[in-house]
Amino acid sequence: MSSQWERLLKNRGVWLGSFTQFSSRGEFIKDTPTEIKLEGLNEDKTIRLTVTRLGQDTPPHVNEFTYLNRSIFLFEEGHFAKGNMQFSPFANFGAEFGFFKGDRRLRMVQLFDKESNFEQATLIREFRENTPKKENPALSLEQLVGEWQGEAVTLYPDWREPERYSTHLILEETDTQIKQTLKTPYLEFTSTASVENNALTFSERGQDIRSLLLPHGASLTVPLKINHRQPFFLECGWLVEPHQRLRIIRRYDETGAWQNVTLVTEFKQ
Template sequence: MSSQWERLLKNRGVWLGSFTQFSPRGEFIKDTPTEIKLEGLNEDKTIRLTVTRLGQDSPPHINEFTYLNRSIFLFEEGHFSKGNLQFSPFSTFGAEFGFCKEDRRLRMVQLFDKNSIFEQATLIREFRENTSKQEKPPLSLNQLIGEWQGEAITLYPDWREPEKYATKLILEEKGNQVKQTITTPHLEFTSTAQVENNALTFSETGQQIRCLLLPDGASLTVPLKITHRQPFFLECGWLVESNQRLRIIRRYDETGAWQNVTLVTEFKQS
């Protein structure tokens, strides 16, 4: 099994892309072209990250580090999740998710304001330098409808043994609603969402949960408002093939403490 450091180095390279901001309703706000360079120095004992916003006068942002803190956890393939270890009311809160597959990366930042209300998402679509910039179509509801079977792996902040288990997700369309059934060894849960354009809103849990279908096969799922003393999760998904989807889920408990992060690799059943 590779180390967290080795997994981050799987993201090395020069990545050309853009930071695209969306509102909580899934509306486009603005797009900023970017160049990200991640390189290993001193025989890979140091990692340097250079972020350049193209077409702007501001200088590149350079960050060098020799260790990783507990705010970021990476999976074997180089996929990762990064964010606050503790949610607390009256302060800004957020998380970043990242997928790395061959010459493509897809990342997303989800931000909440000081009132714990979902403020905006930034979708980051990246292509390795000197490769084809062919991105995937915007995610559609029709692509998701059906049965998905997969495997989940959960990483814990106390470094206990990762947990692996089977998953099943069924999505059924009924008029302007979608019924979702999730089955794992730990739970079986059914919920229904109202569909409006590219936004699905679930409201059975007492929390309003918003799922946005975004460009490049991306999706996000967040509470519209984080309720104090109520557990919650943040999720980012990426449809990497018509029948394969990756999802990363970051869970917090009722005290606001980060519990774990899960990678689901699932396949659509024909």
């Protein structure tokens, strides 16, 4: 099994793409072309990250580090999630997710304001330098509706053995709603969502959960407002192929403490 450091180094290279901001309703705000360079220095004992916003006068942002803190956890394939270890009311809060697939990367930043309301998301679509920029279509309901069989792996902040289990997700479309049924060895639940443009809104236990369908096969699922003393999760998804989807879920408990992060690799049946 590779180390967290080695998994991050799988992302090394020069990545060309853009930071695209969306509102909490899924409305386009702005797009900024970017170049990201991730390189290993000192026999890979140091990692340097250089972020350049193309077409702007601002200098590149350079960050060098020799270790990873617990706010970021990476999976064997190079996918990752990072964010606050603890949610606190009246403070800004957020998380970043990243998927790595050959010469393509998809990342997303989800931000909440000081009132704990979901504020905006930044979708980052990247392609390795000197490779074709082959972008997936925007995610649609038609692509998601159906039966998905998956395998999940959960990583824990206390470094206990990763947990692996199967998942079964069914998405059904009615005239005005989407019905979702999720089954794992640990839980089974059904929920329904109203649909407005590219936004799906689920109401669960007094909490509104928003899913946004975004360009390049991307999606997110977040609470519209994080309620104090109530567990919650943040999710990012990527339809990498028409019948293969990756999802990363970052869970927090009722005290606001980060519990675990799960990668789901699922295939449409």
